[in-house]
Amino acid sequence: xxxxxxxxxxxxxxxxxxxxxxxxxxxxxxxxxxxxxxxxxxxxxxxxxxxxxxxxxxxxxxxxxxxxxxxxxxxxxxxxxxxxxxxxxxxxxxxxxxxxxxxxxxxxxxxxxxxxxxxxxxxxxxxxxxxxxxxxxxxxxxxxxxxxxxxxxxxxxxxxxxxxxxxxxxxxxxxxxxxxxxxxxxxxxxxxxxxxxxxxxxxxxxxxxxxxxxxxxxxxxxxxxxxxxxxxxxxxxxxxxxxxxxxxxxxxxxxxxxxxxxxxxxxxxxxxxxxxxxxxxxxxxxxxxxxxxxxxxxxxxxxxxxxxxxxxxxxxxxxxxxxxxxxxxxxxxxxxxxxxxxxxxxxxxxxxxxxxxxxxxxxxxxxxxxxxxxxxxxxxxxxxxxxxxxxxxxxxxxxxxxxxxxxxxxxxxxxxxxxxxxxxxxxxxxxxxxxxxxxxxxxxxxxxxxxxxxxxxxxxxxxxxxxxxxxxxxxxxxx
Amino acid sequence: xxxxxxxxxxxxxxxxxxxxxxxxxxxxxxxxxxxxxxxxxxxxxxxxxxxxxxxxxxxxxxxxxxxxxxxxxxxxxxxxxxxxxxxxxxxxxxx
Numbered sequence: 297x298x299x300x301x302x303x304x305x306x307x308x309x310x311x312x313x314x315x316x317x318x319x320x321x322x323x324x325x326x327x328x329x330x331x332x333x334x335x336x337x338x339x340x341x342x343x344x345x346x347x348x349x350x351x352x353x354x355x356x357x358x359x360x361x362x363x364x365x366x367x368x369x370x371x372x373x374x375x376x377x378x379x380x381x382x383x384x385x386x387x388x389x390x391x392x393x394x395x396x397x398x399x400x401x402x403x404x405x406x407x408x409x410x411x412x413x414x415x416x417x418x419x420x421x422x423x424x425x426x427x428x429x430x431x432x433x434x435x436x437x438x439x440x441x442x443x444x445x446x447x448x449x450x451x452x453x454x455x456x457x458x459x460x461x462x463x464x465x466x467x468x469x470x471x472x473x474x475x476x477x478x479x480x481x482x483x484x485x486x487x488x489x490x491x492x493x494x495x496x497x498x499x500x501x502x503x504x505x506x507x508x509x510x511x512x513x514x515x516x517x518x519x520x521x522x523x524x525x526x527x528x529x530x531x532x533x534x535x536x537x538x539x540x541x542x543x544x545x546x547x548x549x550x551x552x553x554x555x556x557x558x559x560x561x562x563x564x565x566x567x568x569x570x571x572x573x574x575x576x577x578x579x580x581x582x583x584x585x586x587x588x589x590x591x592x593x594x595x596x597x598x599x600x601x602x603x604x605x606x607x608x609x610x611x612x613x614x615x616x617x618x619x620x621x622x623x624x625x626x627x628x629x630x631x632x633x634x635x636x637x638x639x640x641x642x643x644x645x646x647x648x649x650x651x652x653x654x655x656x657x658x659x660x661x662x663x664x665x666x667x668x669x670x671x672x673x674x675x676x677x678x679x680x681x682x683x684x685x686x687x688x689x690x691x692x693x694x695x696x697x698x699x700x701x702x703x704x705x706x707x708x709x710x711x712x713x714x715x716x717x718x719x720x721x722x723x724x725x726x727x728x729x730x731x732x733x734x735x736x737x738x739x740x741x742x743x744x745x746x747x748x749x750x751x752x753x754x755x756x757x758x759x760x761x762x763x764x765x766x767x768x769x770x771x772x773x774x775x
Numbered sequence: 776x777x778x779x780x781x782x783x784x785x786x787x788x789x790x791x792x793x794x795x796x797x798x799x800x801x802x803x804x805x806x807x808x809x810x811x812x813x814x815x816x817x818x819x820x821x822x823x824x825x826x827x828x829x830x831x832x833x834x835x836x837x838x839x840x841x842x843x844x845x846x847x848x849x850x851x852x853x854x855x856x857x858x859x860x861x862x863x864x865x866x867x868x869x870x
Binding site for chain 1: 782785786788789790791792793801804805807808809811812813814815816817818820831832833834845848849851852853854855861863864865866
């Protein structure tokens, strides 16, 4: 094998491990040394973990004894976003207020990965408390896009995206509240999945917007995304929002040739021309392979981003109320107990969390809650109904993941222009539906070829539709 | 229009201080965001429009861990402690 081991996908690495072409140790060393070498430049990881010798040995033994029956993730080095708890490790959500916080327990996704024999390369950088679309909002400096280091990798899971795309990990975990897995996947040429709300446990995940947050994969292929998602999904009594089982939702089966809905009315303005051409080409390719493309109307979509920027800050301000410097994290002493709260929060939160806490406090305050929060909640229902209606006749809905390719640092300096990055992705979070971003071709910018992503949404519980159509785009054969 | 006083008041409610010199910028950004989300006013949705069909899911509070299982790990996280106790400032005055 001529390719460096750190560049392999999960499926390729798993095959090589079983064929004894290399050992778990070889794979770990390749990833770990690549990460040590390139992380100072990319700032993808906030911390690189030492080799866990016991875990490496156990994974190797398992592959040796169980062979193909061993979990696919066994011995695979994974990048973990800094808002996912790993017992004994710092989990800071890239915030100063949690810089000293060490997780006292494993999140459910961490436990599942450990049980599958996966290895953790380190904890990845992110926008503070997952608030952002460029990873410029980290309290520990921005993350660079490995494809063009003058550009952002997207966010908020920009650290995991940069780590996987730069081959500083075989695969990675992110969290998605408004697009935080899919948008960075699009900007770094990866596949990213935001699963059905409730399909993956959030126990042990630092919350941003509790009616929106989900954990999902950032991976090098659709097959890897599917493998990782299937490892993580499942009911968890520790998460009250966990759905009972994978067949909770009655999914209408899709035929071998799918019906793809495209809301063309959303693509009329604000879209980069080259990116639009990539989208048209991808849709044409799907049509030529026998899939049917129809125009769908989702009129409330144009209000999705305003709805999101009411609901998400409301939930964020509520969730972030718990960080007060009392029981864990950083305490900055002030005058009396109130002074301790004030100073800890003022020093601990960066500008974006502060902005969203204030916004959330405003939209929930007496006198404004009807005009903003309740209105947004009602619009959210309307949006969901439109999607449900559309899914009576189409199997998946497609549009570009982002309006333009990865932008340069500092390019989106006012909050609203940054928020507009999520204009296409937020609908899946608001409706709870699963969505996948898959690379759909590159556009040239200043002599650099930048990736773009096509975004598919499916009805709740229909991740399988996404994997199938995603594999059609990438030309993969799923096992 | 959000004034610097409005922002100061919200910050107070949220137990955060926005430095005086940053209040005007925050107020301006606030206006920009509110103008953007204000598009919602164009949308006519009935006031009693049903919310998403959520239901409460409870689990039995059973199988408690033996006393002390988590003590050491939790105490280690305390920013300030006195033995195994969390140390905070006095709230109720005896004067």
